[in-house]
Amino acid sequence: MTDPKQGISEADAIEQAKQGHEAAFEVLYHLHKRRVYSLCLRMVSNPAQAEDLAQEAFLQLFRKIGTFRGESAFSTWLHRMTVNVVLMQLRKKGLPVVSLEETLEGEDEAPRKEFGTKDLKLTGSIDRLQLQRAIDRLPPGYRTVFVLHDVEGFEHNEIAQMVGCSVGNSKSQLHKARLKLRDYLKFMRAEKAKTG
Amino acid sequence: MASLHGASLQLASRRPAKLGQTNLGQTNVRKATVVTLVLATCLASAAFAETKKEYSFAVGPNANISVDTQYGAISVRPGSASQVMVTATLKSDRVEVDLQQMGNRIQIASHLLPGADEQTGQVDYEVLIPPDATVSLHSSTGPLSAEHLQGDLTLEGPDAMVNVRNVENGHVHVQTMRGPITLTDVRNGHVEIASISGDVHLKSVSGPLVQVNSGSGKIFYDGDFGSGGDYKFTTHTGDIEAVAPADVSADFSAHSVLGRVHNDFPLQPKQHSRFSFDAGRSFFGTVGKAASEVVLRSFSGRIRLKQR
Amino acid sequence: MTCSDVERVLPEFLDGAPDGALPDEVEAHVKSCPACSDLVSDLKLIASQARQLAASEEPAPRVWVRIAAELSAEGLIRDPESAPARPVFVPVPTSSDRRWSAWWLAPVAVAVLAAGSYVISHKPVPQVAKQQAPATPVTAPAAAAAAVTPAPVPAPAPQLLAQKSAKPESARSGSAKSAGAVRSEVEPAPSAEDQQFLSAVSTLTPSMRTTYELQLQAVNADIRETQAYVDRNPGDMDARQHLMDAYQQKALLYQIALDRIQ
Numbered sequence: 111m112t113d114p115k116q117g118i119s120e121a122d123a124i125e126q127a128k129q130g131h132e133a134a135f136e137v138l139y140h141l142h143k144r145r146v147y148s149l150c151l152r153m154v155s156n157p158a159q160a161e162d163l164a165q166e167a168f169l170q171l172f173r174k175i176g177t178f179r180g181e182s183a184f185s186t187w188l189h190r191m192t193v194n195v196v197l198m199q200l201r202k203k204g205l206p207v208v209s210l211e212e213t214l215e216g217e218d219e220a221p222r223k224e225f226g227t228k229d230l231k232l233t234g235s236i237d238r239l240q241l242q243r244a245i246d247r248l249p250p251g252y253r254t255v256f257v258l259h260d261v262e263g264f265e266h267n268e269i270a271q272m273v274g275c276s277v278g279n280s281k282s283q284l285h286k287a288r289l290k291l292r293d294y295l296k297f298m299r300a301e302k303a304k305t306g
Numbered sequence: 307m308a309s310l311h312g313a314s315l316q317l318a319s320r321r322p323a324k325l326g327q328t329n330l331g332q333t334n335v336r337k338a339t340v341v342t343l344v345l346a347t348c349l350a351s352a353a354f355a356e357t358k359k360e361y362s363f364a365v366g367p368n369a370n371i372s373v374d375t376q377y378g379a380i381s382v383r384p385g386s387a388s389q390v391m392v393t394a395t396l397k398s399d400r401v402e403v404d405l406q407q408m409g410n411r412i413q414i415a416s417h418l419l420p421g422a423d424e425q426t427g428q429v430d431y432e433v434l435i436p437p438d439a440t441v442s443l444h445s446s447t448g449p450l451s452a453e454h455l456q457g458d459l460t461l462e463g464p465d466a467m468v469n470v471r472n473v474e475n476g477h478v479h480v481q482t483m484r485g486p487i488t489l490t491d492v493r494n495g496h497v498e499i500a501s502i503s504g505d506v507h508l509k510s511v512s513g514p515l516v517q518v519n520s521g522s523g524k525i526f527y528d529g530d531f532g533s534g535g536d537y538k539f540t541t542h543t544g545d546i547e548a549v550a551p552a553d554v555s556a557d558f559s560a561h562s563v564l565g566r567v568h569n570d571f572p573l574q575p576k577q578h579s580r581f582s583f584d585a586g587r588s589f590f591g592t593v594g595k596a597a598s599e600v601v602l603r604s605f606s607g608r609i610r611l612k613q614r
Numbered sequence: 615m616t617c618s619d620v621e622r623v624l625p626e627f628l629d630g631a632p633d634g635a636l637p638d639e640v641e642a643h644v645k646s647c648p649a650c651s652d653l654v655s656d657l658k659l660i661a662s663q664a665r666q667l668a669a670s671e672e673p674a675p676r677v678w679v680r681i682a683a684e685l686s687a688e689g690l691i692r693d694p695e696s697a698p699a700r701p702v703f704v705p706v707p708t709s710s711d712r713r714w715s716a717w718w719l720a721p722v723a724v725a726v727l728a729a730g731s732y733v734i735s736h737k738p739v740p741q742v743a744k745q746q747a748p749a750t751p752v753t754a755p756a757a758a759a760a761a762v763t764p765a766p767v768p769a770p771a772p773q774l775l776a777q778k779s780a781k782p783e784s785a786r787s788g789s790a791k792s793a794g795a796v797r798s799e800v801e802p803a804p805s806a807e808d809q810q811f812l813s814a815v816s817t818l819t820p821s822m823r824t825t826y827e828l829q830l831q832a833v834n835a836d837i838r839e840t841q842a843y844v845d846r847n848p849g850d851m852d853a854r855q856h857l858m859d860a861y862q863q864k865a866l867l868y869q870i871a872l873d874r875i876q
């Protein structure tokens with residue numbers, strides 16, 4: 111991948127970073143900073159913490175760059191490293207990375223029934239800010255799987271391996287997260303409609 | 307205060323200065339062998355004759371005085387606004403005092419002669435300076451003391467006990483290895499203290515910046531964290547203990563990686579904190595209008611914030 | 615199929631086919647049931663909109679500043695134009711040349727101080743640090759690398775740190791005990807810089823020399839203890855800052871010794 115602004119390809123930047131050239135590190139940072147930071151921010155909902163985590167992710171990457179042989183895509187490597195950094199932080203704080211229930215219970219039916227069938231379907235596109243706020247409101251366990259799957263595009267088997275749960279658990283967590291988000295978004299929309 | 311006998315700084319004559327006479331308008335001097343007044347010594351033996359020497363320099367505004375001695379005490383107090391008076395007590399003849407004046411800059415240093423040791427090489431200095439002069443003191447053994455001043459102060463010494471009292475407006479910079487450091491009534495300036503294993507006591511110290519770094523030394527603070535300042539106390543293994551009144555106005559962040567923390571104040575929580583949420587090892591939040599920022603950090607020391 | 619049947623199998627099938635097609639029985643029910651139809655379309659919408667959030671946020675410039683500072687401090691940045699990675703050490707000076715015996719300590723002490731002054735905190739890099747950085751000699755980052763390399767291990771810095779951070783452990787309860795264990799371990803052989811520090815202070819009086827030696831032991835132990843903690847808890851930013859502080863303490867010790875020897 112070549113960044114015309116920098117005039118240097120990612121592969122070259124990696125090689126030069128292995129030699130310790132500061133400019134090469136900087137190129138790699140700018141190429142991936144948004145992805146890394148956004149992932150951290152979505153997972154912890156706290157900009158200050160997200161900055162610390164993004165910083166740590168890049169540092170770990172740069173420390174190990176000597177061992178990168180190019181077998182997989184660099185961005186994949188960085189992506190996974192970032193997830194590990196965040197998950198480690200969540201575990202350290204004692205927050206649940208993923209809830210442990212395996213099966214989908216009927217617990218979420220009640221709130222949905224409140225809205226009834228006559229409620230507004232979430233048509234068209236969802237307001238990005240509202241979606242961000244809704245994700246922030248998710249309990250940490252649900253949020254992790256949702257962010258990793260729907261936002262970041264990891265597969266369930268990858269998620270299961272990273273967070274240490276089963277594939278079935280990952281799928282049910284994701285479903286619950288989406289249901290909850292749907293409720294929040296409908297609620298926000300209803301509130302907005304009230305205030306006009 | 308003993309009456310001062312001015313001593314001529316010219317090399318030429320060896321006649322003693324007349325009582326009551328002071329010579330002003332001194333010139334540059336290098337390694338002056340100065341006419342001295344020899345006071346009574348405690349030992350009969352000539353080898354340990356303690357001698358007292360007095361010097362006087364005329365200075366203008368923004369004077370800059372530095373006193374550097376390997377061994378011995380240095381104490382600085384305010385005197386006249388246009389003069390620097392130095393009294394040096396030399397413990398033996400194995401040490402000399404070097405002096406230099408370049409305009410408003412005065413440099414005084416002890417010069418050890420061969421064979422000098424910690425006892426024989428000792429020179430104690432008492433210095434009177436213009437109250438707003440800039441002062442820099444170095445002594446390995448100390449103690450170092452500065453009182454009732456308004457200029458910038460630097461006090462450094464590996465083993466020196468450091469005492470600063472009633473200083474206002476200036477920068478106060480203190481650095482020791484083991485020497486304990488005490489600041490009392492220091493207001494309205496930048497305070498920067500670094501010690502490796504010396505304890506640091508701050509009583510009624512406030513200002514725009516109060517920064518203390520210690521390795522294994524403890525930090526004690528008794529004051530109001532006032533002036534809307536930045537207070538940063540950091541230790542590695544030393545404990546941090548702060549006592550403040552109930553009406554303090556500050557934003558507190560405290561975190562010890564391995565040690566326990568304790569807090570007496572009801573804190574309003576903050577939105578963004580950079581510390582992890584280990585209840586036993588950190589506390590953060592605001593009291594009052596959060597005018598000042600107080601950051602207490604330790605690797606393994608205890609941190610205690612108490613109400614007076 | 616009933617609504618609750620659909621509910622139960624949705625997690626399994628909603629993301630299954632790339633074109634979003636559901637199994638026939640499910641599809642049949644959904645087509646005929648407004649509530650389930652809404653549900654399915656809502657969930658698909660949420661999933662697809664979420665994709666837009668990836669890489670949507672830009673971090674503040676200070677994040678790069680801190681990363682660069684840390685890379686520099688860890689010796690991972692080696693610019694070809696500057697001096698070699700390790701400072702050239704002069705032979706042990708003789709006591710007759712006391713005034714200049716410890717001049718080599720100056721760049722080390724200053725460099726470690728400069729490295730330590732890149733405070734990893736939320737505030738922007740303070741002015742003091744910015745002013746210090748240009749003033750240090752060109753060898754400063756490289757010298758800092760040499761100075762901050764953990765004393766007992768001779769391997770070059772980047773590989774060393776890569777090895778250490780490859781074994782993360784998050785047990786907090788164990789760390790305090792282990793930290794204590796680290797403290798009581800046998801003192802490792804002094805590094806090259808420490809050896810020169812020790813020979814420089816050997817020219818002082820015996821009591822002062824012992825004092826300096828004990829202080830050096832203490833700051834080295836602090837550094838080892840903190841490094842060990844950081845190795846086990848690589849995500850702990852505050853501990854990392856304490857490690858930098860510990861190196862700064864060592865630089866302070868070198869500087870105090872340097873002042874005295876000169």
